[in-house]
Amino acid sequence: MNRKEFEAVLKQPPNIRYEYFIKKVSDYEEIWGLYDDGWATADDGEGNKCIPFFPNQEFAQNCAVEEWSGFKPESIDLYEFIEEWLSGMKEDKLKVSIFPNNSDTAIVEVDILLRDLHTELEKYD
Incomplete structure (x- = not known):
């Protein structure tokens, strides 16, 4: 992906x-997360803990700043994510933060x- 496409996607609203x-x-x-002796987490502003996930390594790396500055992008197999991660997250009452862009x-x-x-x-x- 070239820089222009990367920046254009980042500027899209959250639903896009x-x-x-x-x-x-x-x-x-595959799905990407940020890892450093544990997966990156965030607060949704309402006291709920969520884990951020990204569509590729570059977008994950772009968010490895501030509180996540020591974190590195790690890939997760999509089917492992669906079968294991999501059920565990639901059990733990965690929400999913999809494709944050630092704002x-x-x-x-x-x-x-x-x-x-x-679907x-x-x-x-």
């Missing part, structure tokens, strides 16, 4: 970045993300 995320992670069958993010419930991923992946069968 969410749609981009769903399509890209379904295409490449805003799409915060979604696990069930909504799961539904949207399954997108059905197109690949």
Whole structure:
């Protein structure tokens, strides 16, 4: 991805970045998070803990600043994410922060993300 495309995607509103995320992670069958002796977390502003996820390494690296400055992008297999991560996050009452860009993010419930991923992946069968 060239710099111009990278910056154009980052400038999109959270709902458009969410749609981009769903399509890209379904295409490449991987999700990216930030890791440093544990996964990066954030607060959604309402006291709920969430974990940020990104559609590729470059977007994750872009958010490895401020409180996440020591974190490194790590990939997660999409099917492992669906089968293990999301059920664990739901159990732990964690929300999902999809594709933050250092100014805003799409915060979604696990069930909504799961539904949207399954809907997108059905197109690949």
